Amino acid sequence: MSSAVAPTPEYELPEGYTHIYSGKVRDLYKTPDDRLLFVASDRISAYDWVLPTPIPDKGRILTAMSIWWFDRLSDLVPNHVITTNVPDSVARRAMVCHRLDMFPVECVARGYLTGSGLTEYQAQKSVCGVNLPPGLKDGSKLPKTIFTPATKAELGEHDENVTFDEVVAAIGQDEAQQLRRLTTLVYDRAASIAAERGLILADTKLEFGSRPDGTIVLADEVLTPDSSRYWPADEWEPGHAQPSFDKQYVRDWLTSPASGWDRHSGEAPPALPDDVVEKTRAKYVEAYERLTGKRFA
């Protein structure tokens, strides 16, 4: 059941920018000189719905986070960013990027077991064909980082976990191995940096594309709270769902009597109260400042 409909973007762009695609919280345009404009909106999604209330500065904070991570990873893998010099209407929340030939694979690395990985493990003691030891619980740290690829789902549908062999069948052995190597390399470095800042990076979803000369390039957004699960390390306790670093206030309010909403009803969620919006914005600012050591202006 598709509960998320791509909203119409809340901003104007100059002549020559053509809208290509909108996800729940991101929009993609072709630029006048045939590059891509990757825009991060202030939209927030929860429980597979795009909420009616934006989080001020979310797009700017997550764009700044992606740029910071791209720079910290540039010795491991090149990225698609050309410039952050973008139209005023999307200032600081958009990137001009090289148009790549995207691999049809959601490249997920997991250092901890939760979400769809936990569900699959509970059913078959493996995730994406990777066997795991017995006794793991929600939030358990994995013995080592695992590559758990998925196929890109249509808007509103969930990605489908696939095995490494299915990735090989889709794109060939060499590039499948490259994607697995790069995905786990990026995750391990990021998880180590996050841990130094008191944050657990439980998992992350990366997207790669290739240049005409075959070079594999890290694309999309990278290591943001929208593409990754960040948990506060000092609250980590396997055995139950961990608190989301950025979305817990939203989830708690939406599932509290105060919202008057039943997430299983099929009805759209209500607007968020100002205090939930402000506390959520503060969490995004906190994540950025703790990770980068820089103030968010």
Ligand SMILES: Nc1ncnc(-c2cnn(Cc3cccc(F)c3)c2)c1Cl
């Ligand atoms: N550098 C690239 N070259 C070619 N294609 C892409 C590409 C296509 N789709 N996506 C996912 C997405 C990014 C933003 C907004 C959305 F709505 C969807 C990324 C990229 Cl990033």
